[in-house]
Amino acid sequence: MNNNINVPGAHELARPRTRRDFFKTLAVAGAGATATSALFAGKASAKTDDVDIANFALTLEYLEADFYARALDAGVLSGDALGVVQNLESHESQHVDALVGLLDSVGATPVEKPTFTFPADAFSSEGSILDLAATFEPVGVGAYLGAAPLISSPDILAAAGSIAGVEGEHVVAINWLLGVVPYANEAFPKALTLDEVSAAVAPFMGGEMLSTGGPKLSAAEAYRLAHV
Amino acid sequence: MSGVESRVPIGLDRETSRRNFLKTAAWTGAALSAMGIGGFGVAVRRAEAEGEYKTYEGLGDAAIVAFAYQLELLEGTFYAEGVKAGIFKDAFLEQIVAIRDHEMAHADALATTLGQLGEEVPATPQFTFPGGTFGDAATFLELAATFEPVGIGAYQGAAPALKSKDILAAAISIHNAECQHRCAINILNLINPPNDLAFEVALPLQKVQAAVKPFGITG
Numbered sequence: 001m002n003n004n005i006n007v008p009g010a011h012e013l014a015r016p017r018t019r020r021d022f023f024k025t026l027a028v029a030g031a032g033a034t035a036t037s038a039l040f041a042g043k044a045s046a047k048t049d050d051v052d053i054a055n056f057a058l059t060l061e062y063l064e065a066d067f068y069a070r071a072l073d074a075g076v077l078s079g080d081a082l083g084v085v086q087n088l089e090s091h092e093s094q095h096v097d098a099l100v101g102l103l104d105s106v107g108a109t110p111v112e113k114p115t116f117t118f119p120a121d122a123f124s125s126e127g128s129i130l131d132l133a134a135t136f137e138p139v140g141v142g143a144y145l146g147a148a149p150l151i152s153s154p155d156i157l158a159a160a161g162s163i164a165g166v167e168g169e170h171v172v173a174i175n176w177l178l179g180v181v182p183y184a185n186e187a188f189p190k191a192l193t194l195d196e197v198s199a200a201v202a203p204f205m206g207g208e209m210l211s212t213g214g215p216k217l218s219a220a221e222a223y224r225l226a227h228v
Numbered sequence: 229m230s231g232v233e234s235r236v237p238i239g240l241d242r243e244t245s246r247r248n249f250l251k252t253a254a255w256t257g258a259a260l261s262a263m264g265i266g267g268f269g270v271a272v273r274r275a276e277a278e279g280e281y282k283t284y285e286g287l288g289d290a291a292i293v294a295f296a297y298q299l300e301l302l303e304g305t306f307y308a309e310g311v312k313a314g315i316f317k318d319a320f321l322e323q324i325v326a327i328r329d330h331e332m333a334h335a336d337a338l339a340t341t342l343g344q345l346g347e348e349v350p351a352t353p354q355f356t357f358p359g360g361t362f363g364d365a366a367t368f369l370e371l372a373a374t375f376e377p378v379g380i381g382a383y384q385g386a387a388p389a390l391k392s393k394d395i396l397a398a399a400i401s402i403h404n405a406e407c408q409h410r411c412a413i414n415i416l417n418l419i420n421p422p423n424d425l426a427f428e429v430a431l432p433l434q435k436v437q438a439a440v441k442p443f444g445i446t447g
Contacts, residue, residue: 165407
């Protein structure tokens with residue numbers, strides 16, 4: 001058997017080794033980290049870590065659901081792309097409902113839906129929508145894969161795995177629409193650290209990831225911090 | 229088929245009739261629908277009420293990894309035979325080749341993990357597939373569509389039972405690759421839209437064992 005895959009060991013896959021690593025901030029420099037630190041402020045006890053992770057996941061799901069809802073509203077999708085995006089919007093909305101339900105069920109407060117901003121031409125064509133979708137979905141996958149080993153509750157871990165896999169399917173469906181062959185092309189989908197996820201989504205949060213505080217940055221500044 | 233049979237290193241079990249195979253496939257499908265994928269609330273309640281992961285807890289990490297290794301070998305062998313059979317071309321062939329390589333890479337990674345744990349790597353089982361499996365693309369893809377949810381269900385079920393966070397990180401990454409395969413197989417089966425599931429489904433150990441037993445995994 002000729003394998004042309006570089007096979008990582010389990011240790012290499014386990015990128016965030018500890019909660020501290022995962023919640024490692026971008027020091028004071030990063031927009032995402034600054035805002036995200038606010039999310040975790042005052043929630044240092046081990047018992048609330050799962051809640052923090054669930055709320056962070058909820059923020060990402062809100063972002064994705066909002067993005068796909070706007071994409072449908074733009075009226076530029078048709079054919080295969082329309083069908084795929086209708087399902088994407090439906091799935092992300094169900095993930096939002098599920099995470100809100102999960103947080104409610106453990107007596108925690110779900111984060112409010114943030115106000116998201118998107119590039120001016122994000123919804124101008126099918127191509128621009130799919131290009132942005134192709135950047136969102138691997139971030140969602142990476143966030144869940146990075147967070148999973150840090151989750152204490154087996155039930156929450158089981159739920160996170162269920163959602164993470166669906167985000168992986170989204171990557172494949174978008175590859176299909178974009179003509180990427182093979183559609184499923186990762187033997188080991190990548191985990192991301194929280195700072196990597198935060199940097200990736202900060203541009204869409206207008207520099208203010210959450211209503212819980214943190215200095216507000218201009219969208220341009222947030223972009224610069226995320227991409228430099 | 230005789231040409232294929234002469235080239236394959238595995239036993240094409242004529243005793244495992246297509247009827248029996250389809251019963252297995254139908255059973256798996258029924259089991260999946262019976263689990264109900266009507267929403268996360270259901271999934272959470274199910275996890276709390278039944279906890280698929282609890283069925284893996286008695287095994288320990290090494291046995292879970294050894295079982296996963298055999299599942300990957302089964303999948304890798306299946307896709308390798310699909311490539312050799314010459315029933316695919318172009319984008320379809322590229323996808324089947326990629327999935328074959330992924331499954332074998334998963335098996336290699338799991339074997340490495342077993343070595344790190346100081347455990348024996350299980351011998352490769354004598355896999356058997358129903359006659360006709362590799363005869364045409366439609367039959368092959370029909371079976372592929374039943375394999376992937378079993379792999380997904382196994383990893384998703386076992387993940388919370390793993391003690392090692394490193395092994396969990398590897399397992400959840402492999403689980404994601406299997407989910408990506410499920411969607412890719414949907415594309416090859418012309419299911420449109422191919423992303424047709426909002427929540428992946430975990431399977432308890434016993435259902436995974438029952439699903440793979442006809443193919444030669446008895447562990």
